[in-house]
Amino acid sequence: MSPRPMARPGGRSARVQESVHTAVRELTAEVGREALTVPLVAARAGVTPSTVYRRWGDLQELLSDVAVERLRPDSDPEDRGSLRADLTAWAEQFLDEMASPPGRAYIRDALLGDPDGANAGQCSAYAAEQIDVVLARAAGRGEAVPDTETVVDRVVAPVMYRILFRPGGLDAGYARRLVAGVLDAPG
Amino acid sequence: MSPRPMARPGGRSARVQESVHTAVRELTAEVGREALTVPLVAARAGVTPSTVYRRWGDLQELLSDVAVERLRPDSDPEDRGSLRADLTAWAEQFLDEMASPPGRAYIRDALLGDPDGANAGQCSAYAAEQIDVVLARAAGRGEAVPDTETVVDRVVAPVMYRILFRPGGLDAGYARRLVAGVLDAPG
Numbered sequence: 001m002s003p004r005p006m007a008r009p010g011g012r013s014a015r016v017q018e019s020v021h022t023a024v025r026e027l028t029a030e031v032g033r034e035a036l037t038v039p040l041v042a043a044r045a046g047v048t049p050s051t052v053y054r055r056w057g058d059l060q061e062l063l064s065d066v067a068v069e070r071l072r073p074d075s076d077p078e079d080r081g082s083l084r085a086d087l088t089a090w091a092e093q094f095l096d097e098m099a100s101p102p103g104r105a106y107i108r109d110a111l112l113g114d115p116d117g118a119n120a121g122q123c124s125a126y127a128a129e130q131i132d133v134v135l136a137r138a139a140g141r142g143e144a145v146p147d148t149e150t151v152v153d154r155v156v157a158p159v160m161y162r163i164l165f166r167p168g169g170l171d172a173g174y175a176r177r178l179v180a181g182v183l184d185a186p187g
Numbered sequence: 188m189s190p191r192p193m194a195r196p197g198g199r200s201a202r203v204q205e206s207v208h209t210a211v212r213e214l215t216a217e218v219g220r221e222a223l224t225v226p227l228v229a230a231r232a233g234v235t236p237s238t239v240y241r242r243w244g245d246l247q248e249l250l251s252d253v254a255v256e257r258l259r260p261d262s263d264p265e266d267r268g269s270l271r272a273d274l275t276a277w278a279e280q281f282l283d284e285m286a287s288p289p290g291r292a293y294i295r296d297a298l299l300g301d302p303d304g305a306n307a308g309q310c311s312a313y314a315a316e317q318i319d320v321v322l323a324r325a326a327g328r329g330e331a332v333p334d335t336e337t338v339v340d341r342v343v344a345p346v347m348y349r350i351l352f353r354p355g356g357l358d359a360g361y362a363r364r365l366v367a368g369v370l371d372a373p374g
Contacts, residue, residue, distance in 0.1 A: 108298075111295075111298065111351060112299055117354060120351055120352045120353075121352065121353065121354075123352060124348075124352040124353040152345075152348075152353070153341075153345040153348075153365070154340075154341070154345075154374075156348065157344040157345040157347075157348035157349070158339075158340040158341075158344040158345075160344075160348050160351075160352065161311075161339075161340075161343065161344035161347050161348055162344070164298060164307055164347075164351075165307045165308065165310060165311040165347065166307075166308065166311040166339070167304060167308075178340070180374075181374030182374070184374065185372035185373065185374035186372065187341075187367075187368030187369070187371065187372035187374065
């Protein structure tokens with residue numbers, strides 16, 4: 001796995017984060033997003049509301065942190081033997097996860113409670129790290145590879161732009177066409 | 188000019204919208220975004236707070252509507268005699284406006300108070316309409332042209348994605364490279 005810049009130090013601070021994040025996830029499932037409040041989350045997590053406010057500022061910033069954790073990839077992209085196969089499979093899965101209703105909600109939460117842009121930057125770093133793995137593996141096989149920023153512009157950006165601004169047509173065929181475009185006409 | 192799907196009907200409704208939007212713009216300049224409240228905006232606009240709540244739901248939705256109005260292009264893209272010149276000039280100006288501090292704030296506002304995605308869709312429609320004008324003019328000159336959705340994916344999407352998720356490197360040279368990419372290697 002790649003390094004995880006979001007990982008927080010261990011000890012009490014890490015335990016508080018874990019219990020508060022868990023409380024948000026459980027309560028979202030039980031009572032829904034609209035009914036969440038800081039006192040409700042704090043009570044479930046066994047901390048005081050002021051602990052939550054001190055650490056996260058407000059509910060929107062807490063939801064943004066939880067969303068970024070949920071958007072963190074679980075594993076490296078699968079090795080299917082070629083750059084084209086690896087990148088196509090990764091792009092299909094990326095689109096599928098991000099365009100799903102929970103994916104859209106997490107992207108929105110990540111952006112909204114993020115005054116300094118750190119969480120949005122982390123979402124982008126997750127995608128770039130996954131692409132780095134695919135490209136490094138292909139280069140190791142002796143394949144010619146585009147650079148990561150080009151793949152971000154040609155595959156990640158259109159998927160995320162359409163999710164946020166221009167929904168519709170977001171299917172696996174679209175992901176495959178984007179990957180074919182960057183591999184066949186790198187520009 | 189292209190049709191303006193956001194234009195509202197005339198009469199009292201249009202006057203209320205105009206005075207409330209003007210109040211938001213003036214108060215934002217005078218007291219700053221953080222100090223805005225619905226009662227403050229309503230008082231300046233000469234309407235009751237309930238008029239604002241009834242029409243816009245809450246402050247975030249009102250700010251989203253104001254942002255979309257501010258993101259509406261003022262005029263058609265300039266005719267510089269060729270597709271490459273027109274699209275390059277348009278992309279440079281688009282990046283410059285969107286990546287500016289007010290542009291970023293408007294994009295954020297437009298996305299945040301937009302539960303059904305209509306305002307985000309309108310932002311995207313504005314860009315697509317400008318591209319349509321450039322491409323139709325080039326086709327009229329007999330030039331070969333990519334389609335609008337390809338230009339959205341290759342030029343608009345990377346600019347907007349980087350503004351939201353991956354800031355840095357957003358200069359005129361980046362806009363020019365994106366346009367050169369889509370014209371020289373349409374993919």
